Amino acid sequence: MIKMQDLKKDFTVRVKAGRFRRLKRTVAAVDGVSLTIERGEMVGYIGPNGAGKSTTLKMLTGVLTPSSGEVSVCGLTPVPQRTRLALRIGVVFGQRSQLWWDLPLRESFELLRHVYRVPAAGHATRLRRCRDLLDLDEFLDTPVRQLSLGQRMRGELTAALLHGPEVLFLDEPTIGLDVVSKQAVRSFLAELGRTGDVTLVLTTHDLADIERLCERLVVIDHGRVVHDGSIEALHARYGSRRSLVADLDRPLPDGFTLDGTTLTSVTANGHRVTFTLDSVTAGVAVAGLVAAVAVRDLSVVEPDIEDVVARLYTER
Ligand SMILES: Nc1ncnc2c1ncn2[C@@H]1O[C@H](COP(=O)(O)OP(=O)(O)OP(=O)(O)O)[C@@H](O)[C@H]1O
């Protein structure tokens, strides 16, 4: 569905050098990305600020011409075949709007139907579905400029989907949304993914989006792919471990150890302790702990994706 081969985008920027001089400098925003994405995949495309995510999406959607390399989406070359491509993809740039500022959402949607020449029946079915899943009805007749960010974003998603695209590109679709709106957007996208006929590429800084939606995670940094695989693969690469958190009646005795684990934190009052499970199963660690001390409560915590991703960003 999507193919990128050694894709690059350079920007020339002028930087100040002394009082009057300006030097030209080249920024390699995307620096040789090669990826293949199959139909129905849901791919999280993440990376630190300035990594080149938005630039990649702009080349995929035909907004920017690559400096070199090859790119194809739905078998089309984005920039020269931009008009044909537009009928087959949906795009949401969280920071920008594709809606008409002064029109109510309802009318924006109707206009889009004409822009894309979508048959009325398909359009109506998709709109009905978006209205239900994204709770649009209460603000369908409000002008876009009066919508809150979360309401507008639900409108943007709908607008991107009304022509029944095969590929959806979302650049930070949950940016600035409250927890409830985020969940609404996520479950909407998950529902969309379940049917398997939409391919999704999503950038985000909220890793919960990725955990909820994407089996494949592509991480870029300085324009290059530094990880491509599942979240589990990332955890495996960094040796992330689960931990055992226990609430105790009284602090651990001095020098206490639990085989196969490392004691990684103790709260100030000593009543809550955390062990990393290095080489034992949770069952063995729990048995060892309850045999040694009085335990009031226990939980096993999965490794935190934020932690591994932070390690990946900082080590580079
Ligand atoms: N139009 C432009 N002119 C010059 N440099 C640009 C332009 N657009 C992007 N860049 C530079 O290219 C690099 C990548 O930018 P890009 O917007 O793709 O990053 P990003 O991964 O989307 O970051 P963020 O998470 O902050 O959105 C940055 O160094 C940025 O300054």
Ligand SMILES: [Mg+2]
């Ligand atoms: Mg960006």
